[in-house]
Amino acid sequence: MTTSAQSLAISDVAALTGLSTHTLRYYERAGLMLHPIDRSSTSQRQYSEADVTWVTFLTKLRSTAMPIARVRDYVELARAGEDTSAARLELLLIHRMNVVAQLEEMTKSIAAIDFKIATYQERITA
Amino acid sequence: MTTSAQSLAISDVAALTGLSTHTLRYYERAGLMLHPIDRSSTSQRQYSEADVTWVTFLTKLRSTAMPIARVRDYVELARAGEDTSAARLELLLIHRMNVVAQLEEMTKSIAAIDFKIATYQERITA
């Protein structure tokens, strides 16, 4: 239900990002968007390309387990203007450390699972 | 509060595994243990080394986002006896695929985050 080359309907954004329209509205309500999404004359949301770019980045933060509240902190800094760059950088660097720790833990876990898998495979082929 | 060299109190297991005593009891109630944990004469739980080994593996499954219900499926297979080995192997192999997919997604996400971090660092040093 695209209304122009420049603006996308919520269903388009849902299709592009893999989020449901419910979730997109929820994210906006939860203060995770950089600004309220533009509305048509009939008050339907009109997403810009930049909005989609942001939603896409947002899903990267979420898929690395950044809590909604932290994303909101980041967004509030972004809305506060250019002089919060250092604070936003710090927030991302701290998050990056968490992600690296998660990856390490998962890597250790998969090694344990692989070990178990190997014992099953030996047992079964025997 | 260890009661012997062979059996461990719930608080010991909590300390060893990083889980809370509440969580250990919850896991048992939820059917995630291979069998009910032995009790002392005063009905306090007495964990064996094998129990701790299992809890440790269980935390590996959980830390790779295996749902409680799937862990329970695995445990029920294990309880059903030796001839469910193939089914347990299959369950672990499917889980392994999920974990690899998660790792890939997180790796893509961290790349996007790193890109963003780099733009902040350029902006700040400029």
Place this chain on the structure above:
DNA sequence: ATAAGACTTCGAGCGCACTCTAAGTCAAAT
């Protein structure tokens, strides 16, 4: 002997992140 503290049970409560419902408006298709 008494007090402190760890244990027990069962069930309720919580936090997170959606996810859905209901009632209503609007636009495009037949």
Place this chain on the structure above:
DNA sequence: ATTTGACTTAGAGTGCGCTCGAAGTCTTAT
């Protein structure tokens, strides 16, 4: 003209995984 289906809102409901509370028992230290 009417039906279909997507959209809107506010608020309630859901599912998961714990997490806690209350009331009581038992052990250990003073």
